Amino acid sequence: MSFRLPEFYLSYPARLNPHLQRAREHTKAWARSMEMIDVPQQGKRIWTEADLDRHDYALLCAHTHPDCDGDELDLITDWYVWVFYFDDHFVELYKREPDLTAARAHLDRLPAFMPVEGPITAEPANPVEAGLADLWQRTVPSMSSGWRRRFAASTTALLDESLWELANISEHRLSNPIEYVEMRRKVGGAPWSANLVEHAVGVEVPDDLAATRPLKVLRDTFADAVHLRNDLFSYEREVSDEGELSNGVLVFERFLGCETQQAAEVVNDLLTSRLHQFEHTALTEIPRLLDERGVDPAGRFAVLGYAKGLQDWQAGGHEWHMASGRYPEGGGKSPVLGGPTGLGTAGAYIAKSLVSTAPQRLRSFSHVPYQPVGPIERPWLEVPFELRLCPHLDLAREHAVEWSREMGMFVDAPPVWDEAAVRFNDLPLCAAGLDPDATPEELDLASHWLVWGTYGDDLYPQRFGHLRDVAGAKLQNERLKQVMTDSGEPGIVPVNMLERGLADLWRRTTAPMNARERASLRRAVEVMVDSWVWELDNQVLNRIPDPVDYVEMRRATFGSDMTISLARFAHGDAVPPELYETRAVQNLENSAIDCATLLNDVFSYRKEVEFEGEVHNAVVVVQNFLDCDQDRALEVVHGLFDARMEQFRHVVEVEVPAMCEERQVAPEARTALDEHAVELQDWLAGILNWHRQVARYRDSELRHGTPGSGLRSSSALPTPWDPVLG
DSSP: OOSOOOOOOOOSOOOOOTTHHHHHHHHHHHHHHTTOSSOOBTTBOOOOHHHHHHHOHHHHHHHHSTTSOHHHHHHHHHHHHHHHHHHHHHIIIIITTTOHHHHHHHHHHGGGGSOSSSOOOSOOOSHHHHHHHHHHHHHGGGSOHHHHHHHHHHHHHHHHTHHHHHHHHHHTOOOOHHHHHHHHHHHTOHHHHHHHHHHHHTOOOOHHHHTSHHHHHHHHHHHHHHHHHHHHHHHIIIIIISOOOOOHHHHHHHHHTOOHHHHHHHHHHHHHHHHHHHHHIIIIIHHHHHHHTTOOHHHHHHHHHHHHHHHHHHHHHHHHHHHOTTOGGGTTSOTTTTSOOSTTHHHHHHHHHHHHHHHHHHHTTOOOTTOOOOOOOOOOOOOOSOOOOOTTHHHHHHHHHHHHHHTTTTTSSSOOOOHHHHHHHTHHHHHHHHOTTOOHHHHHHHHHHHHHHHHHHHHHIIIIITTTOHHHHHHHHHHHHHHOOTTSSOSSOOOSHHHHHHHHHHHHHHTTOOHHHHHHHHHHHHHHHHHHHHHHHHHHHTOOOOHHHHHHHHHHHTTHHHHHHHHHHHTTTSSOHHHHTSHHHHHHHHHHHHHHHHHHHHHHHHIIIIIHOOOOOHHHHHHHHHTOOHHHHHHHHHHHHHHHHHHHHHIIIIIHHHHHHHHTOOHHHHHHHHHHHHHHHHHHHHHHHHHHHOGGGOHHHHHHTOTTTTSOOOTTOSOOOGGGTO
16 A cells, blocks of 8 residues: 555544345346346356455445435445446456447447437446446436436536546546546536435435525535545555546646645645535525525425435445445454444544534635735746737727726726726737737727626625625625626616626626526626625635635636626637537636636735635635645646647647547537637736736835825736626
């Protein structure tokens, strides 16, 4: 073994379903009937009966679903036998000797065996297909169409994203930490497990709640913790035996340039952080969501039962990893069973776990605001794309001031920006780099969106944050949402600059859009303004965000959903909507957005930490997570920026062309995707130029309080509004 297992955070005792032995006997008979045991596939052995006994998936399910009845435990256990068989089958047939073509053909057949509506008509040709067909027919009849859609989507993601792992093995490419967590969540299967939790506990999360941030965070933190724990236990099996590159310990070992033991500790710290985030969300965001939505008792019971089911799964999953013969690292025994036994032993271990991880939890709430930072030497951030500026910049600068005045920015009380601040922040310079080919009208609209978004993100902490008035911020959000109507005219009478500005921008931007495009843009604006409230919540609690939550919410505060919506509308119907949902395009957009947010955090670090008491900065988040000094945190953030930039270029050069070839994308759609990549390159070059040229982050301006320089550095700035306009 390459490292010693770290001390895990365990806050909930594992329990055991009394129907364990029945499930063991049932699932062995089922696996044999599906020809998963002792039946070679294409001449390669997948499992023997001894393998199945040693892995003991019935024990996994008895621990993770301790309260279901015998019939349900049999069904759930069969699902886990199937999913682990699928994984091992995929390794033996397609990973050890990488064969992307055959793997794609294998995966393409599987959706036929899980129709959301109607019967299965395809004929199974191997144990994976036979098992899926049998399980689907036994599982979905009792569930709603909404649940079936969600379960089919998570199952498809689990299967399809196996190609991401296979592609990396074929290219000998190791992912970066952000990419890894994001993709492991899909390929690792825990979102699929979360869907099965609903079935096992006999509840369904209402569809309208399943899409909200709190429920997504519960699912994603659950998934990340499951996968990171598995990475620690499976490192030896995956990395040494299978040649696997999709393992968090290996990813952090290479990224941080550290020893395996230290990488394992970092992975465990991230696992702990994700569990802390799960608990924080369950105790704070979920109750508030249920109250604000007026959820009835049945809906509350479903959501709380689901959360408890996820908690049971975490505790039981750890216990199984310690006991299962699938992972030698576990030693075949639990930490409790390996030491003292008897009544109260589990509670003693949990108490010890809580004490040992308390410093990490407390650090997140112990930030001292306005700490002196002093001049810092920023790392050189390289954007390898040519900068071009729109020739209409000077005119746009004057029009931005005029528009701000027309919208009432300079007369609103209390004041947030004055004319000097608008000129000082020079947002048209950013827009001119983002869309160098814009017409004067297009550049004006792009500039005004930037002014509005930046002004709004400065306003919320000043007007609501200092007073801890989260309720007031939510009320303002609801009014902003009422501004965006299908008719283009606001559903309320705008009473301040934020509302008047959005009403004007909404009218000008959506006039040529159809109903689907307007709905997409509306959702994107709502995501951004709701993320401003997330920042306020953390500000009120003096809470430094969890690293994964920070990266993902930073995209929201950055306005990326709105950015992407506008950029896609610019290409009309040339690109089929399903292409935007592919891994390649998602990676293209997210890697570019992360480069921009990390760049902004490096430039704004001193301004935000020393002068504004801010916690929403990647350097602060890394300092807190790694418990390191400022210089090391800057170094790590720089490394993340470079890694995401490298990934962006890899996606442009390799992943998007491969996706287009595989899906036989039409020439006009391929051209539109190529143009989208060029727009993102212009965007990155323009953002870097703006940060280097604007006085907003210069030490001399911070010290002397130049007009506008004391304003909070916007998390939403800058955003690439312009692709829709170009």
